[in-house]
Amino acid sequence: MKKLSARRRHPLAAVVVLLIALAATGGLYTLFAPADKAKADETAQSLAIDEGKKLYAVGCASCHGTGGQGTTDGPSLVGVGAAAVDFQVATGRMPAQQPGAQVPKKRNIYSQAEIDQLAAYIASLGAGPSVPTENQYNPEGADIAEGGELFRTNCAQCHNFTGKGGALTTGKYAPTLEDVDPKHIYEAMQTGPQNMPSFPDTTLTEKNKKDIIAYLDAVNSDKSESPGGLELGGLGPVSEGLFGWIFGLGGLIAVAVWVAARTAKAKKS
Amino acid sequence: MSTANDDRRKAPAGERVADWADGRLGIYSLAKANMRKIFPDHWSFMLGEICLYSFIIIILTGVYLTLFFHPSMNEVEYHGSYVPLQGQLMSEAFASTLDISFDVRGGLLIRQIHHWAAIIFLAGMFVHMMRVFFTGAFRKPREINWLFGFLLFVLGMFTGFTGYSLPDDLLSGTGVRFTQGAILATPVVGTYISMFLFGGEFPGGDFVARFYSIHILLLPGIMLGLVVGHLILVFYHKHTQFAGPGRTNKNVVGMPLLPVYMAKAGGFFFLVFGFIAMLAAVASINPIWALGPYRADQVSTGAQPDWYMGFAEGLIRAMPGWEINLWGHTLVLGVFIPLVLFGLFLGIIALYPFIESWITGDKREHHILDRPRNAPTRTAFGVAWVTAYMIMLIGGGNDIVATHFHLSINAVTWFVRIGFFAGPVIAFVVTKRICLGLQRRDKDKVLHGRESGIIKRLPHGEFIEIHEPLSQEQLHVLTAHEQYQPAEIGPAVDENGVERKVKGSQKLRAKLSEAYYGDDSQIPKPTAEEYREITSGHGHH
Secondary structure (H helix, E strand, O other): OOHHHHHOOOOOHHHHHHHHHHHHHHHHHHOHHHHOOHHHHHHHHHHHHHHHHHHHHHHOOOHHHOOOOOOEEEEEOOOOHHHHHHHHHHOOOOOOOOOOOOOOOOOOOOOOOHHHHHHHHHHHHHHOOOOOHHHOOOOOOOOOOHHHHHHHHHHHHHHHOOOOOOHHHOOOOOOOHHHHHHHHHHHHHHOOOOOOOOOOOOOOOOHHHHHHHHHHHHHOOOOOOOOOOHHHHHHHHHHHHHHHHHHHHHHHHHHHHHHHHHOOOOOOO | OOOOOOOOOOOOOHHHHHHHHHHHHHHHHHHHOOOOOOOOHHHHHHHHHHHHHHHOOOOHHHHHHHHOOOOOEEEEEEOOOOOOOOOOEEEEEHHHHHHHHHHOOOOOHHHOOOHHHHHHHHHHHHHHHHHHHHOOOOOOOHHHHHHHHHHHHHHHHHHHHHHHHHOOOOHHHHHHHHHHHHHHHHHOOOHHHOOOOOOOOOOOOOOHHHHHHHHHHHHHHHHHHHHHHHHHHHHHOOOOOEOOOOOOOOOOOOEEEHHHHHHHHHHHHHHHHHHHHHHHHHHOOOHHHHOOOOOOOOOOOOOOOOOOHHHHHHHHHHHOOOOOOEEEEEEEEHHHHHHHHHHHHHHHHHHHHHHHHHHHOOOOOOOEEHHEEEEHHHHHHHHHHHHHHHHHOOOOOOOHHHHHHOOOOHHHHHHHHHHHHHHHHHHHHHHHHHHHHHHHHHHHHHHHHHEEEEEEEEOOEEEEEEEEEEOOOHHHHHOOOOOOOOOOOOOOOOOOOOOOOHHHHHHHHHHHHHHHHHHOOOOOOHHHHHHHHHHHHOOOO
């Protein structure tokens, strides 16, 4: 220690300290710095954001403002996250065709790559839920019965027992969930689009969401079966009553007319 | 072959059985009196049969269902074959309904026959009731039987309600909650009735067992008695018939009960049974597995009752949520007013025969049916009633209407609110005009014959259409009806110039009578003189 202490005023001491400091910083940097791939990703990310910004300027900015800050025609998109963009654009809801009670689902004209770019741009405006990965929303192996219970507790009020949809106030509605992509169901729960409340992971955990998706997949998709025969829209007593009146009683009256017309009375000559 | 002392012929086995039965039951005199009972032929007279047969089908399938249904609200964990509910906690009632649907042989089909038959039973009764109403078949001597039929309809509604509540599924549980709300809205006694019916706070652990006894024993028992009474009265009064040549108030023209009518009715029973079974095999009804077990903390949108309770649902949905708070008590007008309207609305149609007979003052028996056009005010009233009923049905399904026709639910509700008052008025006026128009057309047809569509050009250039005179039979049908004159209250003063005392009710009656049978309410039917005058000279006019 004495040696070091004695040479601390050596003319070259500053240079040595500087070299040691530089070596340490450089060494730590090479140790911790992301690999080349990450470097490339970062550029890709900023590239996606740039591309997304261009798409945004064309398709979205007229309502949501040039920087996503929102206008009187559309809400702010700061913090809505990539999941919201992926849901809204991939289901064709956004860009909206016209203002109205609710923006309906329609054909999506963006490619998934473009949607990802848009999502990247919106995500760059503020932190929000990201697009779920496939093992988050894949219904394989989830608990269907549990999902049913969760669905009836949290979703059925608006979407009906099995997700056939229902009416909300003044022309708004909860859409049918029949054959909706599991990814979009997941994103909708996560982000709460339009009139829907959001169910973040603190409310419905990732597993809960998966169970709900599995339940819908079992009871309201093209592979779900109706053990009782024709489902009649799955709307319950209203459609059953209509069917009963028109085909049930209507058919029986037709039979009655037929029976009454075939009578034993003597033929008119 | 026969021995010498066996000179008496041995009766065939059938005759011996009949003899045996006659000695104990007196069937010969019964048969003699009733076998030749005549039933007129018209398809609309078979609506009642549709009801009777669907009622029998409901009882038969219901017995099968009782064998497997457990009317208990004990909580069990489901381990049956329906995967999306496995491991869920539910009442035994719900679990056993799932078992009936998935694990009992033929269970689902029988369940669906039972439920479809109930839907058709009620719809059939509604149409049957309207047939009786619009043809005036409720007139003396059939007022009591009209009330029997009305009671059957109302009891049918409640039997249906208690029935679809039994599986304890999320939809029906919501309906039971709705009913409990209506009970609670009744001033003073509401809370007591609710506590009594549910054995404590809703939902409690009792209502399935209680509804079960009501559904399978109490109400069907009363209904069975009423059905028997209804049929005995039909036999006793004999069936009504439409006017026609040879048909009078004192006879019935048609087929004898045995063998013709019996064969037809028996055949028709199997047709009805077969048709309903086919319906049940093809179309799903009340898929409780998709609805899930009832839990008081869950509710779904699109929760409606079966159609016959739909108008009650509509009344509630259309009614603004008014309430009055007085001295610490709440009077929920938003529910209580619909509850009162429900009773009034049904009551008015039940009492209609008595109202009409009071207005006409007619104490005679009527066995010949009216054609609806010949009783314009009654027909218009009936159509107005049906219109209000149908508007309330739309109200009951306002959310389904809104989503499926892309409308705002608020707009649908406002349409229903206004329509409930305006619709019947419009329907009344329009129906009356249509009836009068049809009466004019009938008059025209009687006096001038049927338009043949053959156009002739006369030598001087005029075009005429040939009118074919009607047959005697057709003339009879178009002129057989009787036209009432409005009741008079007499002069306002007596012969001494003193003002007569006229009771308010008499004045009201005279007013109503004028509305029913005044100049604006019926077209005087052609008289024989008019007919002769026109037909004697020239063939056309």
